[in-house]
Structures are given as C-alpha cells and as structure tokens.
Amino acid sequence: MKKLIQWGFGLMTVALVTAFVPAAPFPSMADETASGQEASEVRNDWIDENLGPGVARWVDGNGNISEQPGKQTEDGAGDESQSSTEGQDLNAGTAAEGQQETASQESQEQAPAGRYVDPSRPMVALTFDDGPFAPVGNQIMDCLAQYGGKATFFVVGSRVSAYGAEMQRMVAEGHEIGNHTYEHKNLTKLSGAQIQSQINLCNDAVQAACGVRPALVRPPGGAKNGTVLANVQAPVIMWSIDTRDWKTRNASKTVNSVMSQVRDGDIVLMHELYSQSGAAALEIIPRLTEAGYQLVTVSEMAALRGGVAPGGVYFHFYP
Secondary structure, three states: OHHHHHHHHHHHHHHHHHHHOOOOOOOOHHHHHHHHHHHHHOOOEEEOHHHOOOOOEEEOOOOOEOOOOOOOOOOOOOOHHHHHHHOOOOEEOOOOHHHHHHHHHHHHHHOOOOOOOOOOOOEEEEEEEEEOOHHHHHHHHHHHHHHOOOOEEEEOHHHHHHHHHHHHHHHHOOOEEEEOOOOOOOHHHOOHHHHHHHHHHHHHHHHHHHOOOOOOEOOHHHOOOHHHHHHHOOOEEOOOEEOOHHHHOOHHHHHHHHHOOOOOOEEEEEEOOOHHHHHHHHHHHHHHHHOOOEEOOHHHHHHHOOOOOOOOEEOEOOO
C-alpha cells in the first residue's frame, strides 16, 4: 500500500511539472522542410531576398545555393549609398587619353546605327542592376521604346542563359549591357585571379547569349579597392543617384528619389528584379523625357563627356 501511494505521488509530481514548466524551444522540422522545398524549386534566382541585402543568396541552374550572400549589407563596405557618397563629386581615371579613346570605341559597339544624341541637350543614364529578369526588363524596354530612350543593364552572368530572348532584345533595341560579375560576389573579398574569373565568365555568358561583350563593369554593391580596380580591366561605373529601390520596394519613393534631385549627367541606380522598380521606371521615363532629358546609355554619355578608361571609376558625367 505504501509503495502504491508513493507511485501515485510520483505521477502527480510529473503531471504538475509538465503543466507549469514551458517546454524548451526547438526548430520546426516542418519549417525547415518548407524552406528546403522552396529553395529546391528556385533556379537562376535569389532566395531570402525579402530579408534584404546581406541575407539574399543566389541559386544557380543546378539548384546549388551560394555559400555567401550575394548582396552586401547596408552597413558593409559594399553599401551602395556609402559608395555613392564617397566619390559622388569625383570621376576618377588615371589612364592616358589613348586608353580613354579605345575604351570609348569599344563601349560604343553596342550603340544602334543612326542614333543621334544631341550634346547640347541635358542627358541622364538610367541603369538597372541584377538582371536579366524578363517580366521587369521587358516592361522597362517597352516604355523606353515608346519615348525613344535607351538604358544600361548591368547583368549577372549566371542569370543570362535563362533569359536569352530578353538579352537579344536589349541588343536589338540599342540598350547597353554591362558586366555585374558572374555570381554577384563582393569583389573585395576575392583574389585577383578570382576577380578576373568573375568578370570574364560574365562577359562570355553575355556574348554567348546575344553576341556582344560588355565594355563596362559595375561591382556588386559598389564594393571596390585597389585589387578590384587593377583586375576588372574595364571602366568601373558607379552612380550619382541611388534610388534604394531594393530597400523601399515602393514605386513612388523611387520616382521621388530621381525627380527630386536629377541633373544633367547623372547616372541613376535602379534594379531590374523588382516589380515596384518596373512601375517606377514607367513613370520616371516619361517625366524625364518631358523635362527635356535625353535618356542615354552610359557609353553614349561618356563618349560626349570626356570618355572612359580601364581602371577609371565614374560616378557621373556632368557637363
């Protein structure tokens, strides 16, 4: 009887502890499985992008996920706003005039025959990073065609083969294709050989898709140092207006960021991946045109404003 009472008392103790002491948290297997399934369905695109730069990761055509986030953190060395502010009033270029002329001629290979840009009129270069992405890119090109404008698309090489038709349209309609590396890696974290590989692989992918070879480079996040500049072996194009469209995902804020500060010679940074950026472009393009700006490629503007040289860094082409 005594043992029976002790046994009953023990059961009551366990029941009380279970009722009043919270269980220790543990990861949800269902969540992990769902996340894994989501990643496995993605090809040639970003995942976790809704969590912002520094978290988004690239998934290649075979479903392999990059070890490091492809986009830089807002506070990191590759922050786009910070890089823009650092050299906003500088157009750095130390190569000789002969190199500038050669680079300008190479970059003009993508310009459409018969197109004329009036050097006496104001001009702006709209640039779109991280593509190609046809749902947004085609929307932007439709609007540019309507208003006679051209843009520069800095593409990620590993995405190119999935959007061959869009790449061919860019070339056919006179837009410029720039190099945004092959895997959108922070170039300041790579060796010289790795930097050259990222640039060359992207150039090869673009040439295979649409027959042109990019003449200009934009480092992911704007991250650059001496090693990067020595190894990209091309003009490095930054920006003078950072719309921060990747962060706000708000079309009206993107429009306002451009129209509130635009001036002749600006290079505007936007991204091709977001529907909100496409919607913003549909408003920015006609408004700039109506304000008297010519919408030109970076190379078109550079050719009329002093040219570019390999290893030079360019934030704008002010008159």
